[in-house]
Amino acid sequence: MKIRFEHNGTVFEFESRPMKEGRFRALCLLAAAGVYAGMVAAVAALCNVPGLVLLLVGTAVVTIIARGMD
Secondary structure, eight states: EEEEETTEEEEEEEEEEOOOHHHHHHHHHHHHHHHHHHHHHHHHHHHHHHHHHHHHHHHHHHHHHHHHHH
């Protein structure tokens, strides 16, 4: 990856190798887990048990569908 920025006659250049695929996937999974945990906490605060049950059932359905597509 190469980044080039020019401003008032000054040129800034930066070049680095891309991140390894395994590390990228791990960071994406970690971010997704954080978003999901935040969503569960928000639903628990706003809807109590009925909201959590609905959220967990929805998560189970999506997981089953996603595993079936592999």
